[in-house]
Amino acid sequence: MFDPRPSALDLSDPCTAESEVSRVGRVKADVPGLQPGDREALRRIARSRRVPHGLATRAQLVVDCADLGISGAAQRASVSETTAAKWWRRYREGGIGALHDVPRRGRPTAPDDVVRRVLGCALEDPPAGAARWSTRTIADATGVSQASVSRIRRRSFPKESPISPLLQQLSTAILTYVDVGESGCAVGFAASNGESAVERDPPPALADAVETVVCARLLRPTYDARATTLLNRLTRHVSGPMTVIVDCEIDDAARQWISRHPDVDVDVHHVPGADWLTMRQAIWDTIDLSQATQLREVQQLIRAARRDGVEEFSWWRTTDPASVLRTASVAAKEPPGGDLSYVVRGICMALSAGDLSAGDAVSPRSIARLSGVSPGRVADALAVMAEDALIDRQSGRYLIPALTTRDVIETYTARGLLGTAIARRLASDESELPPVVEEQLAGIARCHESGRLSEASAIDLDLQDELARACGMPRIGAMFIRLTLQLRLFIAIFGLHYRYPTAEILADDGLILAEIRRGDPEAAVAAWRRKIDNCAQYMLNFATERPVKS
Template identity: 30%
Template sequence: MQTVVRGRPRVQDTADDIVASVLATAGPRVGGTEFSTRRIAELTGLSQTLVSRAVRRIRHPGQSTQRHAAPTAASPAAQRLRLMDFRVEYPRITLQFGTSASAAAPARRRFERRATALMAALWVSGAAAWTDPPRNSAAEPPSAEPSSLRAQWSPGADWEEFLAAVAALLDRCEPSEAALPGSLLRLLAARAGRGLLGVHWRAETESSGTDPIFDSNLLAVMEYPAPDRSPANRWLPRMELSATEQLAIALRKEMINSGFRPGDRLRPALFAQRLGLPPATVRTAMRQLADDGLLVQSSTGAASSTFRIPRVTGADVIDLYASRLHVGMVLLRACAAQPRHRLLPARLALGALEAAAAQGTRADVGEADLRFQQELAEASGLRQSARSFHALTLRVRMFIAVLQLDYTPAVDRLLRDDRRILTAVLEGRGDGAVRLWRGKLDNAVRHMSALAPESFDAALWDRLTR
């Protein structure tokens, strides 16, 4: 998040952060008409004037609010650069540009929107708050050779000067989509809410056909912050996960991949080895999962604890979903009374669900759907209810793993239901959103109960949810 500039209206600060969040998560689509200032204003509920001013501030931070003059054809040096390398290796961010020998078709408007999206990704990264790393940090040392085609930042340097240097180099790029390829924007969009840590993109990947480099294991699970939304990313979907959540997701994947069944024993040492974590960290997280009822623990001492996968009955499923139904009803009615910009993270999370449905796995779709639901809970402004809903979501994740739930047949329905729920909330129709939510959970509980080892008690479900 940017530091506050003296004299700038507080409402503009908020608008800047909201618009940056939209653009940072847009990906290659940012060049299209759906991300014009008018459409962003409609999306966020901000005025088009605020949005236009925010776009200019993000693209050229620290400059006047007057429209920035773009490089012209009379400035050939401004036409000849491309971004060649973008990497974030804590505690350093490096952007390396190079000269371009190609004759790509000009697309100035699309390029400018792509350049603004790149600046927005840096804007929301939270890197400005990084502190100096420990002395034994293995981070690559800064380049010994200064370069007029490189922008580099690390803690202690001036963040505003770094952003201004990146903006100036972008001004010198050829005004084409090739100067900022879609693969880079797609990668930045996927990582925007996670501080960009571990991102490494090189231009050679475009021509080689290989995927951009991304080291998802750069951070150990224990280093993830608590599940509260980072203040620097409050307009982004909540991507930060606690160690317990990270382990719960990892355990779920292992249970699915290894064919674990209810009652099977889980060995902390084995998971520590597979996840590359200290055994004590895994054991602590597994005890937390057991305390939450997500694992079964039996022990005679801390060092001799054993954990097993819980058995899930049809009554357990009905109990869980009835609780989620009623808490969700409260949250949706509160959401419907919120201003539109408060729902921005939920709208962006829905976009992630749509992307997962088109390109991801069944596990990706299920996780994206749960994240969308949690974003609605966060947008309600009801902290206690949102936390209760979050705890119930952890249990849903484990039930999905235990019952080996397959979302593939339900993808289209999930998308349709979530789109309609969000539309109702945005239009202030709380009761309509509740009706849709009730139908969504009715389908979910029946699908999950069908996989439980006993028949679905329809009468019990009806009594609890009428």
């Protein structure tokens, strides 16, 4: 259910606990002192390796004050009773947020346009040969000194954030929603039982992806904040339970909207636009590490929107997190071949980040960090991929293939033949197509309307795979899906700027589905062949512009 409070991040309300704490008295653990839910949040802060040492010490001190009294807490922390009493009083008056350091005064901040240029680099691909942006490459790209870049980033991405207590209540979170539009910005999270960055050092690519997600707000220069519009957009795409953070104030109109939708299990909180970027560290600390690959995909979609000049962006998870993010125990029960799609996605992420290129050896350990699959099972999947000619194998090493135009022709020839059998079988069969196919076609239409070209291409491949699964021919379906993995690798090796225009994707897919539903096998096959011809032509046109072998 929606939380109708204006902001759960307003930590200035005084604690309502009625117990009085003596300067030297001992307070029992069952005596009211800590606000509801704060004990566990304070303990997480105290144990965290990601927060400043002073904040962790103060968090433990407050817990000890509630359990041992001022004198006992001071003795345990080796501080004076005056210091212990001061931080206990600050917590009682301002909650967990009052334990953070107050920012010190420094030199004047950089002009807004300079700040936007520096931070906006997160929305662009890094320079050729660089896996990620650094202060030096940002300075070179923006014309701002490296020292100024460092200062801007430190001020924009502090280690402490007012949102930290909120996300720490989730312990570990999965990103479920990102929305940037005329009426404001929103990000949504669902609780997870996975492993967070606080518990284990995350890969640098994860921090890079989180920064792009937070900086997506910079896609638009201005906003006309309307909370009700944000809420309406939210409920069209997602369902709870979910924690949502918005950058516009929850006004009276929004509260009325919330009261009229008691069935929506979404908890909404407000972070002002000026503080939006401070969420980076808190999200990084809380995000489920097994979502790393998907976050890199979201990062690429946001960067594609920036390249296309699009000022609106929406992304939402279309499946339950448990069905996508696997725990180690679940992954261990799957056959090696079942890891292929995860491993291919990990390789594509490494290719897009510049960590891999054609001819490079694939490190199972590196792909394991990106894919959420163990190194041993990555090695097994790489062996299967080599047998299927998805990658090369030389002297016991697995290499990214150097593509040729012949590879493109061969892949699309095989895909055309297999797809012909799939289209003919589906059109001849009287059974209904799976509902997800229609949902995917609608998703392509939304991408076309909003200019999200890269995402439309990815959904298009997913739709084709769903048809392969639905045709009732397991061997042909499996071979077709393997070719889809090869196409994903092709696009990543060529560079993620390759796109099959969304208008043609929508027209071709719509015609194929219409002919299948009409029960006309010949027309369905003709529609499929037209689509394959279009796809192959765009890929070949792109390949001839690249330095690939013929």
